[in-house]
Amino acid sequence: MSTQVTTVTELREAVLKARRVVVKIGSSSLTVDGGGLAPERIRELVDVLAGVRARGAEVVLVSSGAIAAGLEPLGMTERPASLELQQAAASVGQGLLAHHYQQEFARHGITTGQVLLTVDDVVRRSHYRNAARTFDALLDLGVVPVVNENDTVATSEIRFGDNDRLASLVAHLVHADLLVLLSDVDALYDGPPSRPGAQRIVEVRSADDLGGVEIGSVGSKVGTGGMVTKVQAARIATGAGIPVVLTAAPLAAQALAGETVGTFFHPTGRRRHLRLLWLAHASETKGTLTLDAGAVRAVVERGASLLPAGVTDVDGDFGAGDPVDLIAPDGAVVARGFVHFDAAEIPGLLGRSTADLRETLGEEYERELVHRDDLILL
Structure with missing residues (x-):
């Protein structure tokens, strides 16, 4: 045919x-x-x-x-x-x-x-x-x-x-x-x-x-x-x-x-x-989260959530629930997601494990920065 x-x-x-x-x-x-x-x-x-x-x-x-x-x-x-x-x-x-x-x-x-x-x-x-x-x-x-x-x-x-x-x-x-x-x-x-x-x-x-x-x-x-x-x-x-x-x-x-x-x-x-x-096609993001190489592999290849331990830098003025770009060490945007924390909270979380955050800051901090259900690869 x-x-x-x-x-x-x-x-x-x-x-x-x-x-x-x-x-x-x-x-x-x-x-x-x-x-x-x-x-x-x-x-x-x-x-x-x-x-x-x-x-x-x-x-x-x-x-x-x-x-x-x-x-x-x-x-x-x-x-x-x-x-x-x-x-x-x-x-x-x-x-x-x-x-x-x-x-x-x-x-x-x-x-x-x-x-x-x-x-x-x-x-x-x-x-x-x-x-x-x-x-x-x-x-x-x-x-x-x-x-x-x-x-x-x-x-x-x-x-x-x-x-x-x-x-x-x-x-x-x-x-x-x-x-x-x-x-x-x-x-x-x-x-x-x-x-x-x-x-x-x-x-x-x-x-x-x-x-x-x-x-x-x-x-x-x-x-x-x-x-x-x-x-x-x-x-x-x-x-x-x-x-x-x-x-x-x-x-x-x-x-x-x-x-x-x-x-x-x-x-x-x-x-x-x-x-x-x-999020993928029509959003205006409010900021960026810079990921280390391991976090990029986890998000892109394994479909994992983004944890604070894998983030090296944060930029922008955003609140919990706002869309942000997730960028690789070379500056390439690899994904977008709805972040679960305000921008002002994140610097104190960077590079730390969720277990450490729970122990020092409380149970409410033992969670993802961006859950895999709230992000999309680009």
């Missing part, structure tokens, strides 16, 4: 057997030149998603467009550079965007629920469980969650890959069977699509398939994403066992019918804990 035939079969199975589908659409696919919302594009998308619902699948929609929707009412022609103006535009535009979705889904007898997230809502232990319960309740009630990043209050998270990586994390959070990324480009190409002779990449089975591929990083005037963030999102999702289809918004109906449009990313890994998935 040829690779192409195999791809067609696997694609159709992944799409048509998916019981829970996350669809992400970018700002440029929902707006007209100048930044205002294009109601007809929203209507076309909703019609397609209602068809997915009609065949028995659940749908979660991750939609960019709040900032873009707020540009026209505020007299702006492109995304502002300052964070304050971006947040103002998001505040104006989010209500407009939600209203359009509510109206269009209502034509099909479907109720929508707005879910505004920051990265912390998806990855922090104290938050993501509540977020998961909220999604479960909405889906159990037959509601289509319409998700966007909470741009009105977000700080650095406002540039979190134009919702692409957020969509991949949401797909993991809701245990999705499929992630569909819709943009203004019909597929991933081996070079700029405008270049004569550029070839569409039909499928990606591993990172090796992207070797030598030129991936553009520039997004639209109203969004922040680009092909780089979409490939990163696909890597996160497929690494957690979720297949991904990447294509243009006008091809959404074909993509969600299992036709061979766009680029199909095959699953490459198994479902992992969401906190560790985020």
